[in-house]
Structures are given as C-alpha cells and as structure tokens.
Amino acid sequence: xxxxxxxxxxxxxxxxxxxLGAVFGALLGFAAVRFKTEGNPxxxxxxxxxxxxxxxQCGHPGCRPYAEAIANDNEPINKCPPGGEAGIQAxxxxxxxxxxxxxEEHGEEKVKAVAYIREDECIGCTKCIQACxxxxxxxxxxxxxxxxxSECTGCDLCVEPCPVDCIDMIPEQTTxxxxxxxxxxxxxxxxxxxxxxxxxNRAA
Amino acid sequence: xxxxxxxxxxxxxxxxxxxxxxxxxxxxxxxxxNKLETAMGMSMxxxxxxxxxxxxxxxxxHLLLVPLGLEYLKTISFILVIAVVVQxxxxxxxxxxxxxxxxxxxxxxxxxxxCAVLGVALLNINKDHGFMQSLFYGFGAAVGFSLVLVLFAAxxxxxxxxxxxxxxxxxxxxxxxxGLMSLAFMGFAGLV
Numbered sequence: 001x002x003x004x005x006x007x008x009x010x011x012x013x014x015x016x017x018x019x020l021g022a023v024f025g026a027l028l029g030f031a032a033v034r035f036k037t038e039g040n041p042x043x044x045x046x047x048x049x050x051x052x053x054x055x056x057q058c059g060h061p062g063c064r065p066y067a068e069a070i071a072n073d074n075e076p077i078n079k080c081p082p083g084g085e086a087g088i089q090a091x092x093x094x095x096x097x098x099x100x101x102x103x104e105e106h107g108e109e110k111v112k113a114v115a116y117i118r119e120d121e122c123i124g125c126t127k128c129i130q131a132c133x134x135x136x137x138x139x140x141x142x143x144x145x146x147x148x149x150s151e152c153t154g155c156d157l158c159v160e161p162c163p164v165d166c167i168d169m170i171p172e173q174t175t176x177x178x179x180x181x182x183x184x185x186x187x188x189x190x191x192x193x194x195x196x197x198x199x200x201n202r203a204a
Numbered sequence: 205x206x207x208x209x210x211x212x213x214x215x216x217x218x219x220x221x222x223x224x225x226x227x228x229x230x231x232x233x234x235x236x237x238n239k240l241e242t243a244m245g246m247s248m249x250x251x252x253x254x255x256x257x258x259x260x261x262x263x264x265x266h267l268l269l270v271p272l273g274l275e276y277l278k279t280i281s282f283i284l285v286i287a288v289v290v291q292x293x294x295x296x297x298x299x300x301x302x303x304x305x306x307x308x309x310x311x312x313x314x315x316x317x318x319c320a321v322l323g324v325a326l327l328n329i330n331k332d333h334g335f336m337q338s339l340f341y342g343f344g345a346a347v348g349f350s351l352v353l354v355l356f357a358a359x360x361x362x363x364x365x366x367x368x369x370x371x372x373x374x375x376x377x378x379x380x381x382x383g384l385m386s387l388a389f390m391g392f393a394g395l396v
Contacts, residue, residue, distance in 0.1 A: 005272060020268065022287040031292050035299035040251060046301050 006176040042095075043071045049080045049090045054133035055155030057107045062133065070095070078102050082155070084109035114152040115159070119144050121166035128158035128167060209340050215396050222320045223352045224382070224389040229320030233353060234378060236335025238364075240302065243357030245348030249308040253315045254324060254349070257282075257289045258342025261325035262335055282325040290316045320349055356385065 002098040005012040047065035053063070058079035060066040069075035070091070078100045085102060092099040102109060117128070117137075124142040129135075136152040139145025159167050172178065222228045236246045261282045269275055294312045297320045305312075315321060322391045324345045359381055368377050 009273070012272055013277055016268065016274055017277065017280065017284075020264070020284060024284060025248055028288060028291055028295075031295045035295045 017026045030121065043067050045072050045094055046091065049083070049087060049094065050080060051087060051153070053082045053153035053155040055082060055153065055157055056133070057081050057155075059106065076100065076103065079106045081107035081109050082112075110154075111171045113154045114149050115147045115154070115156075116168045116170045117145055117147055118166040119146060121164055123164055125163055127161040127163065131157045131161045133157060160175075207242070209336075211341050211396055212337060214262045215345040215349075216341055216393040217348040217395050218352065218389070220388050221348045221352060222323065222345045224347055224386040226323070228323040229318050229349055232311075232314065232318055233349075233356065234375070234381070237353060237357040237360050237378075240354065240357045240361055242311070244354050245308050246311045246314075248304075248351050249311045250315055250318065250320075250353075251343070251346035251350055253286075253290055253293055253312070254321050254346035255339060257286045257321050257323050258328060258345070259335065259339045260289055261285045262328055262333065263327055266335075278329060282322055286321050286325070287316050290356065295348035306322065320345060352389070356382065358384075368394065380388075 003108065004094070032151060043064075044067075047064050049065055056062065058066045058167060060069055063166040066075070066080065071075060076202045077095065077097065078088050080087055083091075085099075088102060089099050115128075115136075122139075122144045124144060125141060126141050126145070129137045129139060133155060134151055134153055137145055137158060138148060154169065154172070156169060159169065207252050216222070216395075219224060223230065232246055232250070236269050237244050264281055264285050265275075265278055267279055269281060290313060297308065297312065328341060333340075333341055360378060363377055363381065372380070
C-alpha cells in the first residue's frame with residue numbers, strides 16, 4: 001500500500017478521490033432510499049378535483065384543508081355541495097371508494113351561480129367583503145360594493161351577512177366560453193363504452 | 205478546557221466574524237437579507253450545515269488525506285464533503301420535519317455554494333484544530349453568520365421604507381450599511 005502510494009502518487013490521488021466519491025454516492029443513495037418521502041401527491045390530486053369555491057360548507061376552512069382531511073383523516077367524500085355528484089364520483093374514482101350520495105347536512109347541489117349586488121341598495125357596510133373567501137368583492141366603507149364576476153366562486157357566503165339583503169345569486173349565464181355539449185344522461189345509457197364516458201368530466 | 209472552547213466560540217462569533225471581518229459568505233449576506241423571515245431561514249440552515257460540514261471535513265482530512273499524503277487535495281475533497289452534507293441534511297430534514305423543510309426551503313441547497321462553509325473547513329486545517337475544536341469553530345462561525353445576517357436583514361427592512369437619496373437606493377445603501385456594520389465589528393478586535 002505504502003509502496004504503491006510512493007510509486008504512483010497520481011494514481012493514489014485519483015483512487016482516493018474516486019473512493020471518496022463512491023462512498024459519498026453510496027451514502028446519498030442509501031439516504032435517498034432510507035429517508036424516502038411519500039410526499040403527499042394525493043392531497044394535491046384531491047384538491048384539484050374539489051371546486052375551489054373555498055365556501056367552507058364542508059366544515060373545513062377551505063378546499064385544501066378538506067383535501068388534507070380526506071387524505072389523512074378518512075373524512076367522508078360527500079361533504080362538498082358545490083362539487084356535487086360529479087365531484088363525489090371523481091373523488092370515488094381517485095380514491096377507489098364507493099360513490100356515496102351528497103350529505104344533505106352540508107347543503108345541496110345548486111347550479112353554479114355568481115353573486116350580484118343590487119348597487120343602488122348597497123349601503124357600503126363592507127360586511128360582504130369580509131365574508132368573501134376569494135376577495136371577489138370590491139368596495140370601500142360607505143361606498144357601493146360590486147362583485148368581480150370572473151373571481152366569484154358562487155359560494156353564498158356573502159348573502160348571509162348583508163344587512164339590507166341586496167345580494168342575489170344569479171345562475172351563471174351561458175356564454176361562448178363556458179358552453180359545452182350536454183352529456184347524455186348517465187342513467188339512460190346502457191353501457192359505458194370507454195372510461196371517460198363516466199359523468200366525471202362534468203366536474204370540470 | 206471550557207475557557208478554550210468559549211474563547212474559540214466568542215472569537216468566531218464576534219472578533220473574527222466570518223462575514224464582517226473576514227468577508228466570507230458575502231453572497232448570501234447580501235442576497236437573502238431583504239426580508240427578516242428569509243434571513244432567519246437561511247441562518248438556521250447555515251448553522252446546521254456549517255457545524256456538521258466543519259466536523260466532517262476535519263474527519264476526512266485527518267483520516268483519509270493525511271495518511272495518504274494527499275493534503276493538496278483538501279479543497280476538492282472538502283467541496284465534495286460539503287455537497288454531500290448539504291444533500292444528506294436536506295433528505296433527513298424533508299423526512300423528519302416537513303415544516304422545517306418548508307421554512308428552510310430553497311436555502312438549504314444554496315448553502316453548498318456558501319464560501320464561508322469552505323472557508324471554515326480550510327481554516328480549521330490551517331489552525332490545526334482537532335475534532336472538537338473544529339466542531340466549536342464551525343458552530344461559532346455559523347452563529348456569527350446568523351447574527352449579522354439577521355441584524356442586517358432587520359436594518360434593510362427599515363431601509364426599504366426610509367427616505368434614502370435616489371442614487372443610494374437599493375443595494376448601494378445596503379453596501380454602505382454593511383461597511384458601517386463591519387467597522388462596528390472591528391471594534392471587537394481587542395476582546396479576546
């Protein structure tokens with residue numbers, strides 16, 4: 001060993017560096033396996049399916065906390081009225097569970113609507129601004145408020161606090177941007193030909 | 205014994221502060237000091253890695269390079285050691301404490317290129333530090349780095365809203381501030 005180093009100092013240096021690298025590489029490889037993190041991609045996938053209304057009707061402060069509760073605490077998947085049956089179906093497919101009917105306790109499925117403030121009746125109390133989970137209401141104290149239609153998720157949370165009841169929920173207008181072919185009624189269809197025939201793609 | 209270690213610590217933290225007296229690790233010092241919160245994250249990550257890398261590179265030097273007579277390979281070996289320590293730390297932290305991992309975030313891998321880490325490892329060799337001394341010296345250097353980084357970040361947060369003359373805005377006033385801090389830290393020179 002000593003002779004080798006004296007004879008070929010360059011080779012010894014290369015060997016030392018290579019072995020150092022090999023040992024460290026092995027260490028990192030071992031660590032990568034030993035400390036592997038599952039991440040929690042399932043939470044993200046559930047969160048993608050949820051409608052992101054942030055309405056809190058499920059009893060959680062928002063869609064992501066509900067997604068975490070489904071993933072980690074076995075929360076039932078039928079607590080999301082805005083997602084409706086299609087959302088439950090998509091969640092059931094993702095998590096390999098039986099689809100269960102919507103829990104009426106948390107509200108019922110409605111047509112997607114946006115809030116509309118009758119502006120001449122608005123007294124500018126800012127209560128609806130504080131209630132809005134997605135900051136879709138504009139306005140200042142003692143000034144008229146209005147809703148940014150494209151930001152509104154239709155969660156209903158602003159209707160309750162309004163002292164003069166000037167907020168209406170108007171069903172979403174069909175425009176060229178959001179119109180799509182009505183899917184055939186899943187009940188009347190005898191067989192599902194391909195997997196994407198399932199009504200889940202209504203959720204989008 | 206205890207006095208030796210405390211002198212080593214105080215020396216590394218205040219008297220020979222790595223950032224303001226030896227001017228090592230200036231990139232993260234200027235780069236991540238815009239917000240106090242990120243500065244805290246960077247400090248924690250650096251403290252951990254610097255202490256560990258200091259001890260590990262000391263071991264590598266004395267157990268591998270000296271017996272083989274390859275002292276001239278110390279720089280490249282230490283870079284290797286530091287990179288591995290950083291990677292390993294990142295994996296362990298991600299597994300054991302996702303919260304801490306989120307706080308440290310991108311700063312953990314960035315430490316690989318922090319020259320203070322390599323500087324401490326090389327200075328340990330120059331000063332003939334043993335294993336425990338290396339550990340304390342690394343820890344002291346890290347605490348010193350954290351101290352000035354957090355102080356500087358707090359000052360820059362105030363500078364951001366201060367009425368600074370137009371030509372001095374941004375990094376310029378940051379450099380001036382760092383220079384003044386450096387002057388202040390020179391005052392510790394007679395302490396140990």
